[in-house]
Ligand SMILES: Nc1ncnc2c1ncn2[C@@H]1O[C@H](COP(=O)(O)OP(=O)(O)OP(=O)(O)O)[C@@H](O)[C@H]1O
């Protein structure tokens with residue numbers, strides 16, 4: 001069974017019809033053609049028997065040349081006679097390519113058997129399309145020559161041609177109609193795929209049969225709902241983060257005016273952490289908002305991300321072939337995602353390597369470091385919001401635990417995937433996969 005809907009529906013449509021036609025052709029050949037040939041053959045054989053009778057009549061009623069003439073002009077059978085006995089002719093054998101002459105031969109032979117009382121033989125010349133029947137009399141033999149047309153029902157050929165022609169017409173009409181039916185489904189699939197990758201779908205129109213229209217309309221509604229939800233979440237998160245900042249600033253000011261006790265110090269540290277968290281929230285919330293998808297060179301984008309973290313301690317190296325990797329993405333979001341991963345690596349390692357690789361339908365970005373890496377059972381947890389590894393808690397620079405969550409969010413909104421692995425450099429390997 002082929003995979004595509006087009007091929008499948010075409011098969012569903014044509015196979016039964018072709019099957020019926022094949023069966024009809026067989027039944028037709030068996031019954032109709034057999035019957036018609038038999039009757040025609042019987043007729044010709046009867047005429048030949050009658051002529052033979054006239055030739056052998058004792059005493060003769062007609063001259064031989066009179067019989068000859070009558071048979072040629074009235075019956076279209078050419079009669080000649082020769083002295084002696086006829087030479088034995090080769091009998092046809094049944095093969096696939098000469099099944100039709102063979103069947104005619106068989107029919108002729110059968111009819112001759114009970115209509116002609118003298119020794120006889122039959123030969124069919126398919127090239128000249130005529131039949132020779134030789135009848136042995138006492139010391140002469142008669143040659144009857146007539147055209148194959150006399151025993152060949154041409155309507156059967158026309159019938160077969162019609163059957164084959166009709167199948168072709170059916171096939172062509174089916175192909176044309178099916179194509180038009182399948183096109184909207186394919187368009188819907190493309191649109192859904194593009195939406196999943198965070199790209200816009202301005203070309204998409206609701207079209208096709210009512211079921212497909214329904215599916216397309218539902219898809220559009222769903223798309224709007226998802227977009228509205230994202231929008232709502234973003235606005236809310238941005239609002240909350242923004243509103244929290246004001247009281248925090250006020251608290252900070254009040255703390256500044258208090259005496260610098262240990263408690264105050266601790267509170268200041270907490271407030272600093274809270275501020276960091278809030279800016280991380282804001283970053284997260286802004287992640288998807290607003291930005292347009294554009295075709296950009298991923299290599300150049302990665303380089304920009306690396307350039308923006310040069311103030312960090314680690315050494316960053318970019319490995320990529322000379323060609324351009326044009327991918328439709330939200331530029332700022334992807335840069336933010338890569339920067340998040342690079343800053344993580346910087347905290348644990350001093351050497352970071354970024355490698356770009358083109359796959360069949362996607363671009364892969366590998367970010368390797370030579371730090372301590374992570375144990376496999378943490379690979380899932382680190383993507384959860386606010387998850388921080390034990391080591392991170394002890395590091396002086398406060399971390400929130402949103403970096404990888406944001407990175408994952410950005411990558412999935414582009415229809416891609418983010419995965420962790422052990423790096424050949426010893427530390428962690430982050431693999432970004434962005435669909436082309
Ligand atoms: N390159 C790495 N090597 C080892 N551990 C890592 C690496 N990158 C991330 N991790 C671990 O994954 C945890 C989650 O990372 P994530 O970026 O989400 O949060 P964070 O870096 O702790 O905080 P934030 O990025 O929000 O400031 C980190 O706390 C750290 O334990």
Ligand SMILES: [Mg+2]
Nearest residue numbers: 340344403404
């Ligand atoms: Mg981080």
